[in-house]
Amino acid sequence: MGVHWEQLLDLSVDEDGAEERLQEVRNWLRANGWSKADPAMFFTYYDKHPADAFGPRSLLTAGPGFDTSFAFVAGRDFYHAGDGAGGPECRKCGTELPLMPIIPQIREWDERGPEPLLTCPECSWTDLLGNWDIGGCMAVSSFALIIDTSSSGTSDPLIDALIEGLQTELGGRWAYVHHHL
Numbered sequence: 001m002g003v004h005w006e007q008l009l010d011l012s013v014d015e016d017g018a019e020e021r022l023q024e025v026r027n028w029l030r031a032n033g034w035s036k037a038d039p040a041m042f043f044t045y046y047d048k049h050p051a052d053a054f055g056p057r058s059l060l061t062a063g064p065g066f067d068t069s070f071a072f073v074a075g076r077d078f079y080h081a082g083d084g085a086g087g088p089e090c091r092k093c094g095t096e097l098p099l100m101p102i103i104p105q106i107r108e109w110d111e112r113g114p115e116p117l118l119t120c121p122e123c124s125w126t127d128l129l130g131n132w133d134i135g136g137c138m139a140v141s142s143f144a145l146i147i148d149t150s151s152s153g154t155s156d157p158l159i160d161a162l163i164e165g166l167q168t169e170l171g172g173r174w175a176y177v178h179h180h181l
Ligand SMILES: [Zn+2]
Pocket: 090, 091, 092, 093, 094, 095, 120, 121, 122, 123, 124, 125
């Protein structure tokens, strides 16, 4: 299966609000059966950060073979797709922008500049990078919910359900980047 994990990012959070957001999201996942407390749980690649075990709802949504963990990362960081990272895809027409020309803008964002505002060359749709489909691309975020899927593979139903639930019930600006080494 290789090493991979899912990165659910709340781009609405700034550094000062990151710890509070971490508690909110952690409590919400537990309260809704997505996760459960497990003092023995840690996530190899984020072992300095708090983690919880999968709850019954995650197991049910992801299907057989999933029994992994959630890690919670507060603090500004750069999240990327790893091997084979590509450009963002237009939400309107699906066109993928080439990555290389926008790397300087992304680097500027990472160095505390503004989030890049991008226009689709095909349909002229214009939006901030984090609002494009960045599943195979990258973003800067001050809060991340990480799901370890190395032993199981990605579960789109789980990712979709979590993003929808978080967005609807906790608000914010959620984006998703898959990570693969
Ligand atoms: Zn487009």
